[in-house]
Amino acid sequence: VEARALSAKFAELREGGPPKQVAVIGGGLSGLACAKYLADAGHRPIVLEARDVLGGKVSAWQDEDGDWVETGLHIFFGAYPNMMNLFAELGIEDRLQWKRHQMTFAMQELPGKFTTFEFPGWPAPLNMAAAILGNQEMLSPVEKLQTGPPLLPMLVAGQSFIDAQDELSVTQFMRKNGMPERINSEIFVAMAKALDFIDPDRLSMAVVLTAMNRFINETDGSQTAFLDGNQPDRLCRPMVEHIEQLGGEVRLGAPLERIEVGADGAVERLVLRGGEAIVADEYVSAVPVDIFKRLLPEAWSTMPFFAQCDELEGIPVINIHLWFDRKLKNIDALCFSRSPLLSVYADMSTCCKEYKDDDRSMLELVFAPCSAVAGSDVNWLGKSDEEIVAATVKELERLFPLEIGADLPGGGARVRKSAV
Template sequence: MGDRIGERGSSRGVIWLSPGLLGGGAGAEIASSIREAPPSDSLFLLGSKALTRSAISTKELIGELLYADHVFLVGPISVLNNLTLVPLTGRNLDLRILPFLSATAPKGLFPPEPEHYRGPKLKVAIIGAGLAGMSTAVELLDQGHEVDLYDSRTFIGGKVGSFVDKQGNHIEMGLHVFFGCYSNLFRLMKKVGADNNLLVKEHTHTFVNKGGIVGELDFRFPVGAPLHGIQAFLRTNQLKVYDKARNAIALALSPVVRALLDPDGALQQVRDLDDVSFTDWFMSRGGTRESITRMWDPVAYALGFIDCDNISARCMLTIFTLFATKTEASLLRMLKGSPDVYLSGPIKKYITDRGGRFHLRWGCREVLYDKSPDGETYVKGFLVSKATSSEIIKADAYVAACDVPGIKRLLPSEWREWDMFDNIYKLDGVPVVTVQLRYNGWVTEVQDLEKSRQLQKAVGLDNLLYTPDADFSCFSDLALSSPADYYIEGQGSLIQAVLTPGDPYMPLPNEEIISKVEKQVLDLFPSARGLEVTWSSVVKIGQSLYREAPGNDPFRPDQKTPVKNFFLSGSYTKQDYIDSMEGATLSGRRTAAYICGAGEELLAIRKKLVVDHSEKASGKVQMLQTS
């Protein structure tokens, strides 16, 4: 049984130390650091062993849980994913996590839960019903505010959105994969009841090379981070022995090693590498061009839609740091089906159930603003329109949850006098083309030709797939990986491929794009020759993710702006993750925190604007009477 550390004062702090997790005086050190703050009637558990009841007896654990109203878990965040104490106690408990050592997430990547808001209730208007806008809305509604979201599209979700065409096909804006380090997004999905909508894939990263040759980074290993990652890179068949050795040297000389003991320090070191490309950094540490071409370019294209020569080392090393320190970070998940049903849908329901409102097909045409007598700039409203109708939306806080081209169009040109706004115009988005191809057989079934021709059962590679040998860096057979909406009885594979960079394909007609992609699919899977494409779609986005090129990170704006009642949200804004679904969700949390932190000030601004408006109206009346 673990050591038990006694109580102090009125705080009933009980700490169970799992002997297999820590040794020496580590338990006492943790106890002294956390016993001061937690409330009375608290139970502390260290690591997962106590919770799986191998460190203490079931009877003793249940006895302690029956008395505890608050349970603090010291250990890895991943333990919480499937943890419930209700079967042991018959009741819900306040369960919180206190990370420890390598289990600690950098604070910038996973902020603590917000304190209960006690300020005035605010009315908030959000332009953009993408993931960042909805994340902001959820956080604000949880704190009791009133929220309206406006979007010019007919569907929600932004770049993570999807819609159904006239034939009933689900069309996505892109291929959406959920890395295991998407802690903020998983938190949001759990909050809205969508966490069961993710399908966990095999813990491998699969590379499909020309001729159907499959390479892997196989993270499946009895021991977790960092050993599971080390063996995956040493054993991969995607690289030759020499390249693997040089690859190992480069990673050993990276901030990844420091992250094992000092995640926040490592993250700062990663930030400092923003002005160098990943290729320059990697090869200066001994990495090879072959490693870049065969492994890292496909990964870079999948993450940021640009290659290693053009992507910041900060972007790539952020991911590597998480992969090295979190066993589950490299474990991929995909939605059961379309984003509109399994991601945006539950978030929308959560928002509307709490009084939030969506206004679709209402686009913002202008940010109305004025200056007070003391020289401060304030937003007076959003001018929104739908078809031939227009309205001026009034609120206490105004949020622009746009992508890069959207925020450039929305910002008043006069605001470029502030460096923060002017820097946004130094960012640009990367074009991307997403292609869907439906076949009359199973394209990725490379082992059994007969199985690939039958249509009674879905077969093939069920995961995200990378390739260095096609214009699409990553792809997946959605009929296998997201079957709820994409598997159709009597039909075969639905290959969804992301063409990056999309520049060469943007001016081409859809028929030519489909022809080129179909040919490249057959180059990767010669066994699929003879299968026919029965349906296809093409979605072009002129500017998708912002271009995470070297030196661009300082141009990303904070969510709090020089205009005190105007805020930004979006994956391109300042946050420690990359431009992604996780980055969008994290930005929404940060935006909501800024708004809640400024509650009293925003109320004062509202009153001031009312007074100013009344005085101006009174002045106009007096002028008319005088005349």
């Protein structure tokens, strides 16, 4: 309801004044969504995207065989009201393939086995309570009892309690509150790596609690959906069409080189690589923080607001596609690998309609942490694709011991091709 009201407000602004030309830097989901709502409000956005493909982290390319290679494995949670509203407004809700409401974890002590937290069709928070109590394989009753009390203030005080935990890492919060260490290895490592691609000793507890709070309080909050096909066509294209229909513009291959500001510190123009100047009434940055730090005009760098950027650092992550010569154990869900090298993964030949293949699996995996800043003692970013794929396959031999491994009869499942 709130999300619908918010976007209805943009439409009401249409008659509110003369249209403005707004330059939006970056054609990822943020930039495109921003431009969509600016257009709804009667303005004329012009999106400047550096690359020749839409979507930023949700972009994808076709290889020489016509297979899609995605920048990142993506799922959508029920707890994304604005995103759901956007899908509805674009008339593409049917492109979200909702999966059974469960969370699937690989079992650490039982390689090849998976355990699920099943959310029954009851209202929140009962469905999550039932999911936690119903799973007997990951946490003992005593561990569940030790985990609950430190999280109770979150239920009572909500976001103010969550924000107050921001100075603590997940591991520090756990230890401070006497949570058993196994909660870390069983749950928090998987959550931290899935939410932010880093280990729990480096992630603010506020991040984990924010997600948990949404999942506990929203009946469908933790239910996941996969897009039914490649992201540029199935999600970004309808946004661009909407923007263009309302008089906006989306330019690919338009990399911003610098932001020029006047004596009063206000933006005078954007200058693209190649020299073209873009002058607009308003300017929006929708680029990742590391890029924004490079674009930040000298005159702004000491302003308290922008100086906060110094505290922000992007976390690198590696996304991998492995195309196999046969079908692996069929799981129609996002899986938490709980492996030291990998975060979440999914068999996209099962989970995604466009990539469907009944005979051969295509695993899309998030490889994290992959650098020192994220908690890895190996700088995987400096390794070759072959080394990364080899390490991933070795890890998969552990996760799929009956299916992957050179020692298996016939040599097990083979990787036909890969993309990193």
